Amino acid sequence: MSEKLSFVHPTANSPWGTYLQQVDRVVPYLGDLAKWAETLKRPKRALIVDVPIEMDDGRIAHFEGYRVQHNMSRGPGKGGVRFHPDVTLEEVMALSAWMTVKTAAVNLPYGGAKGGIRVDPKKLSQKELEKITRRYTSEIGIIIGPHTDIPAPDVNTNGQIMAWMMDTYSMNTGGTSTGVVTGKPLHLGGSLGRVKATGRGVFVTGREAARRLGLDLRGARIAVQGFGNVGSVAAELFVEAGAKIVAVQDHTGTIVNVNGLDLEKLIPISRTAAGCVAFEGGDVVPNEQFWDVPCDILIPAALEGQITAERAKRTTARLVLEGANGPTVPSADDILAERGVLVVPDVICNAGGVTVSYFEWVQDFSSFFWDEDEINVRLDRIMMNALNQIWDTADKHKITLRTATYAVACERILMARQERGLYP
Structure with missing residues (x-):
């Protein structure tokens, strides 16, 4: 017997509520895999962290941060980190779930994750921004890594913030780990075209x-x-x-x-x-x-x-x-x-970003980097192949592109879940 998530109560048009409705709409198209559909409605792991820093004026300020790993049946978690005054756990849950669907829709070997800090970065100095980034990275360091969960830029974050995150994680693990984040500056293992x-x-x-x-x-x-x-x-x-x-x-x-x-x-x-x-x-x-x-x-x-x-x-x-x-x-x-x-x-x-993030991750592991023309050709091919398959599914079932995208993606996610089985 399934129980509802106890730590968040979504309204119909809240981000998590919207996502749950989208999942409900796709269940009739999942066939025998529908028995696993509840998997899609529950994040695998949600981490809430306190992020204390010393401000420029000497005050100690506390900020709330999150990292949610929604589903990792198909591979490591993948998803951005946003700094915004309206960030909530429920929003990050929804964004992580959409990343699960997105990576599966374009058939990347990833699951979905997302992170954020409830802060207005425009009110921080550059030094304060660096402090909050490094402290947050240290706090979520217990669940991120190049083979487990790979953050990236999102709202109000950029290559500099990814550089700080990579450096912090690397210092804490004792070796340079360029693959722990994507969206980095080029000279730190970033990718052209990202x-x-x-x-x-x-x-x-x-x-x-x-x-x-x-x-x-x-x-x-x-x-x-x-x-x-x-x-x-x-x-x-x-x-x-x-x-x-x-x-x-x-x-x-x-x-x-x-x-x-x-x-x-x-x-x-x-x-x-x-x-x-x-x-x-x-x-x-x-x-x-x-x-x-x-x-x-x-x-x-x-x-x-x-x-x-x-x-x-x-x-x-x-x-x-x-x-x-x-x-x-x-x-x-x-x-x-x-x-x-x-x-x-x-x-x-909008799956182009995570697709080139995947290219960056692959290039970091191989230490071999492609030129921008090659990246754009590969990106266009992946996007077009994914869209054409989704369009064929929509035409076959006479459904919207959104429901068709979820049908294609969720079938891949739940097939992986079924084939992996439950442990222990």
């Missing part, structure tokens, strides 16, 4: 989806929510293909230009503290109006839970490309499907 990989994956899957819809990218109008590495890189690639970016929303606000925003000028400004709203080549509008901007393609590349049922009714997009993790709540998914809007789900659409 920074732009997630955005490139969004473009590659979006280009194929547009082709199947008969949507010509030349002149296509695109709205992008979130303009970091994922959103901005995807936007650049779509513009190169002939599309135009008509709306961008970041943490500072929303700008619109129906004739297309000049990315060459916008991107450098978006990297400053002033953000997108400081760009003079577009009109600043209230954030909620972002969802009303006439567009053909919508790219939510910010945080989870952004496309609600009400917003799903308003968008004019024919195609939604989920650059973020979990941006669409289940009720909105249903509305978009009813309206004939195609959604390329996060667990395949």
